[in-house]
């Protein structure tokens with residue numbers, strides 16, 4: 001069940017785009033991309049609230065905001081999100097995750113989902129089969145190690161200076177037709 005629509009590996013005028021292979025998991029398909037490459041899928045997950053206008057038409061739409069280069073503030077809501085995605089994939093759905101570039105935050109989600117599907121070293125797998133840029137910062141690696149027990153990996157960026165304090169970070173925002181509320185209310189998806 002390949003993704004339809006424009007492929008993520010096409011050139012534009014300004015720069016070369018990565019090719020991000022979709023991953024077949026059981027009857028489902030897990031894909032990740034830059035927001036500009038988002039195409040049709042059954043479930044779309046946008047990891048940046050500033051990119052929520054980039055949803056393609058159709059399918060379920062979920063916004064789960066993670067600040068760029070960072071890990072989720074709330075492990076429990078993240079786990080609930082990943083659990084919902086696992087259910088969707090088990091149900092044969094195509095799930096597409098996107099952020100600005102499809103690497104750090106998207107890589108984090110993809111690695112967590114792969115872990116749930118029994119992949120022993122999801123970061124290594126992603127860097128070999130999805131994109132070498134997957135999972136960008138130490139904080140993201142540490143989050144995966146702590147919450148999913150994945151083997152540690154070198155961060156892509158060794159030193160990232162965060163420009164904003166965590167206090168100014170927005171709360172989790174989920175805009176799907178099936179869910180509204182604050183971060184603390186997250187109860188998983190309906191799939």
Ligand SMILES: [Zn+2]
Nearest residue numbers: 018019131133
């Ligand atoms: Zn890439």
